[in-house]
Amino acid sequence: MKTKGQKLLTITLVTCVVAGLTANSFAKLSHEQKSLSGIETMVVSVSCSEEAAKETGLKKEDIRKDIATRLEQAGIKIIPEYMYGPPRLHIRIKAYKLPRQETFIYNLEIHFDQKVALPRNPETKITATTWEITWLAHAHKARFVEKIRVNLRIMVKEFIRDYRKANPKADKLAEVSDANTVSLTTQKEPSKQPARPAVAEHKYIASKNSKVFHKPDCRWVKRISAKNLVGYNSREESIQAGKRPCKTCKP
Numbered sequence: 001m002k003t004k005g006q007k008l009l010t011i012t013l014v015t016c017v018v019a020g021l022t023a024n025s026f027a028k029l030s031h032e033q034k035s036l037s038g039i040e041t042m043v044v045s046v047s048c049s050e051e052a053a054k055e056t057g058l059k060k061e062d063i064r065k066d067i068a069t070r071l072e073q074a075g076i077k078i079i080p081e082y083m084y085g086p087p088r089l090h091i092r093i094k095a096y097k098l099p100r101q102e103t104f105i106y107n108l109e110i111h112f113d114q115k116v117a118l119p120r121n122p123e124t125k126i127t128a129t130t131w132e133i134t135w136l137a138h139a140h141k142a143r144f145v146e147k148i149r150v151n152l153r154i155m156v157k158e159f160i161r162d163y164r165k166a167n168p169k170a171d172k173l174a175e176v177s178d179a180n181t182v183s184l185t186t187q188k189e190p191s192k193q194p195a196r197p198a199v200a201e202h203k204y205i206a207s208k209n210s211k212v213f214h215k216p217d218c219r220w221v222k223r224i225s226a227k228n229l230v231g232y233n234s235r236e237e238s239i240q241a242g243k244r245p246c247k248t249c250k251p
């Protein structure tokens with residue numbers, strides 16, 4: 001049984017295909033890049049109707065793993081789905097088979113949901129989509145899974161790009177080795193890693209590449225490469241240097 005909404009969507013999609021508008025294009029619907037700032041972990045989930053998954057041979061878990069791996073490679077920590085709750089990156093796959101054909105028209109959506117507060121009433125916390133991207137295209141049944149995987153990778157790349165712009169510190173994450181983290185916690189021991197005296201000697205810490213300052217024990221500080229560390233002795237000094245307080249450690 002299809003709902004009225006689904007029928008309408010099918011008609012719209014078919015119209016688009018007929019009109020030749022599906023030249024594999026994506027559109028960012030809302031890309032509030034700043035809303036990704038300070039996000040450290042997220043859940044990745046995939047939805048697709050059973051019917052479409054069955055017809056196309058799509059395996060939701062494969063798609064989810066693929067996306068999660070890419071995000072992890074970009075330094076984003078993925079938490080298991082059983083700990084469900086925002087923030088969440090959700091991939092929604094809608095596919096409709098064209099009548100009497102082996103072709104599917106499909107719509108891919110990636111949206112990022114998180115808890116937000118209403119400015120007029122900050123007590124009210126709701127889950128909202130603050131970043132969203134969509135892709136409309138079509139594919140032959142035999143190539144469907146392969147094509148949407150490629151499309152989704154491109155879409156996720158857009159997300160990672162925005163995530164990195166919003167979290168310049170995370171940009172350096174790939175460079176931060178385990179050894180570097182160890183040198184932070186065992187500073188007294190001689191180490192070949194660059195020293196992190198800024199962390200030990202200052203009340204407030206920032207990265208050269210970021211506008212945010214932290215308390216030395218903030219988890220974000222561990223992610224700053226030694227060469228980019230800068231220290232301040234007072235909040236005023238940090239603010240005068242053009243930095244603002246971190247939302248995680250609230251210095």
Ligand SMILES: [Zn+2]
Binds near residue numbers: 218
């Ligand atoms: Zn912090």
